[in-house]
Amino acid sequence: MKPALKRTLMIGLLALLLAGLIAGCNRGRRDETPEPVSAEGDLPANALQIAAERGLTPDDINAALKTFMPSGQWDEYLMFASGGHSGNMMVIGIPSMRILKHIAVFTPEAWQGYGFGARDIEEMLDAGNVNGVKIRMGDTHHPALSETEGDYDGQYVFINDKASARVAVIDLRDFETKQIVKDPNIISNHGSTFVTPNTEYVVQGAQYATPLGWEYAPIEEYEEKYRGLITLWKFNRETGRIVPEESFSIEAPPYWQDLCDAGKLVSDGWAFCNSFNTEMATGGIEDGNPPIEAGASQRDMDYLHIFNWQRAEAAVKAGKAEMINGMAVLRMPVAVEEGVLYLAPEPKSPHGADVTPDGKYIVVSGKLDPHVTIYAFDKIEQAIAGGNWELDPFGVPVLNYDAVKHAQIELGLGPLHSIFDDQGFGYTSLFLDSAVAKWKVGDEDPESWQMVEKLPVQYNIGHLTAAEGDTVSPDGKYVVVLNKWSVDRFAPVGPLLPQNIQLVDISDGNFKVIYDMAMGIGEPHNAQIIKTDKINAWTAYPEVGWDPIKQEKSEYATLPGEERIERNGNTVEIFMTSVRSHFTPERVRVKKGDHVIWHITNIETAHDATHGFQLGGHNISLSLEPGETVTFELDVSNDGTYAYYCTEFCSALHLEMMGYLLVEP
Numbered sequence: 001m002k003p004a005l006k007r008t009l010m011i012g013l014l015a016l017l018l019a020g021l022i023a024g025c026n027r028g029r030r031d032e033t034p035e036p037v038s039a040e041g042d043l044p045a046n047a048l049q050i051a052a053e054r055g056l057t058p059d060d061i062n063a064a065l066k067t068f069m070p071s072g073q074w075d076e077y078l079m080f081a082s083g084g085h086s087g088n089m090m091v092i093g094i095p096s097m098r099i100l101k102h103i104a105v106f107t108p109e110a111w112q113g114y115g116f117g118a119r120d121i122e123e124m125l126d127a128g129n130v131n132g133v134k135i136r137m138g139d140t141h142h143p144a145l146s147e148t149e150g151d152y153d154g155q156y157v158f159i160n161d162k163a164s165a166r167v168a169v170i171d172l173r174d175f176e177t178k179q180i181v182k183d184p185n186i187i188s189n190h191g192s193t194f195v196t197p198n199t200e201y202v203v204q205g206a207q208y209a210t211p212l213g214w215e216y217a218p219i220e221e222y223e224e225k226y227r228g229l230i231t232l233w234k235f236n237r238e239t240g241r242i243v244p245e246e247s248f249s250i251e252a253p254p255y256w257q258d259l260c261d262a263g264k265l266v267s268d269g270w271a272f273c274n275s276f277n278t279e280m281a282t283g284g285i286e287d288g289n290p291p292i293e294a295g296a297s298q299r300d301m302d303y304l305h306i307f308n309w310q311r312a313e314a315a316v317k318a319g320k321a322e323m324i325n326g327m328a329v330l331r332m333p334v335a336v337e338e339g340v341l342y343l344a345p346e347p348k349s350p351h352g353a354d355v356t357p358d359g360k361y362i363v364v365s366g367k368l369d370p371h372v373t374i375y376a377f378d379k380i381e382q383a384i385a386g387g388n389w390e391l392d393p394f395g396v397p398v399l400n401y402d403a404v405k406h407a408q409i410e411l412g413l414g415p416l417h418s419i420f421d422d423q424g425f426g427y428t429s430l431f432l433d434s435a436v437a438k439w440k441v442g443d444e445d446p447e448s449w450q451m452v453e454k455l456p457v458q459y460n461i462g463h464l465t466a467a468e469g470d471t472v473s474p475d476g477k478y479v480v481v482l483n484k485w486s487v488d489r490f491a492p493v494g495p496l497l498p499q500n501i502q503l504v505d506i507s508d509g510n511f512k513v514i515y516d517m518a519m520g521i522g523e524p525h526n527a528q529i530i531k532t533d534k535i536n537a538w539t540a541y542p543e544v545g546w547d548p549i550k551q552e553k554s555e556y557a558t559l560p561g562e563e564r565i566e567r568n569g570n571t572v573e574i575f576m577t578s579v580r581s582h583f584t585p586e587r588v589r590v591k592k593g594d595h596v597i598w599h600i601t602n603i604e605t606a607h608d609a610t611h612g613f614q615l616g617g618h619n620i621s622l623s624l625e626p627g628e629t630v631t632f633e634l635d636v637s638n639d640g641t642y643a644y645y646c647t648e649f650c651s652a653l654h655l656e657m658m659g660y661l662l663v664e665p
Ligand code: K7E
Pocket: 141, 142, 190, 259, 351, 416, 417, 461, 462, 463, 525, 526
């Protein structure tokens, strides 16, 4: 037997042994359930004493009992929260509010080996570069779980980058980012991401208007040259990728499009984006103009954008779009002609537009208006069919407000976003009031839409979300409020404070905050909450030598015994394996000036047997999950002696899991 093969076999055996040990003590969920307490109250004798010593109220005890997660038990729900200007996304268990994962999306993240050398990931991040500028940050706002018939299906999640108008696709088999696409015609998005009911499209509304392609145009020519945009990114569920060639945009007036929601059931085929700054203020306080925030808040009404993506798709297929910077764009006059785009007045500087679970109503919150305004979809259809409109300055029909407005509910100050439960209630965040308003979702009778009660939250709530609360079948049970300010809620940590994410119990008629969670790694804007059992995540990649970006076996997969170093002129290619507690080969010799292509396959298949790889002095950090093959490339410009080592404490001999890169002068 060759010594190399013998060694590999020995290492393999050792790995198996260790894997067995780990599997033996790690069965996931608690499998031996101790006898639970009975309802008659056989609590430990000191329970009340502990509560008294800690100064807990009955409400506190109730909250603790509802959120405590016994060791080894799983949360019932997973919340996918944006990370705001951290550029990433978080997965949080509910009701425990434990952070389970920080998913790297737009911003490099060393722990996950994301954006520190791994070649496929660098290429994916580079697809989001703008005009040759390497973009390695983002501002994520609205995660959207993939849907089937208007219900979350647990397969994918999408999220936007507001700063550079990009959209990312994350595969929920491994919770990793697979694709980043850049809109070629806008530079900021906000009404993004939202999916159509079968994830045919990922919807993206723009925000700050620019000329299409963000080319230069004097700001004095704002009305002529600047434009808004709504993009429908076509999603292919089989490949798990957005298909830019089958995607298209709808040109819109240079109002600042804001949040969007897709119609569902009766309103399937339509989508709704509100907008602000229909004043078309552009600031210029230096030139004696009103400041932007005042200029953009002068009118009593802004415009809800109502568009039909199915008609738009048909018009694009019929060749009615124009290619602009490589993207099919339905220009405004065509969109109007084809019955794709309408507007409806909405009060005043609105923020959220949310469709009720039955798809019949659209709820709009005006930031500077104490009401939510409810539009009935059938009234919108009637107004469109009856031509009940006037034209805006860009020739887009503005439906008659009184004809489409169905009801208004006065909720309080600064309404932003709305979400729904399973008992026929809506919940709206009130930013200025620092409260959540609970209201009755009514019916055809406008009087049936009624305010119920208000819950103070701490403080200045932005979005709120509920268990499956924006699907066709909300679950109720929990609302999570994402507060912008925490002020005095947590121990001081310097001037930059965490946000305060609060869990609200809405089960059985309750309406109470039961958990405060300090969110110290980003400013989550929106979040979605899915039943944990809808997720079918892998515990290891399906085959050893897996390429997670392509989701297939890698051509560089290296199995035990196949490890080697190949030299071809100045290019050195390394085929390495990792297994507890060993990288093979252990010595890599190259010469200064060589180009190194380095593949590493983690040949482990055991649950949780991840290795990391960092190479000092070269900015290389990889995460090698069980079965994964990763490639990085390096121009070795400095001679010297460098250590590479495993960064995951994977075994008792983890510290010994290292090797030397010897760069000869
Ligand atoms: Cu912060 Cu939806 Cu971006 Cu409201 S958005 S809060």
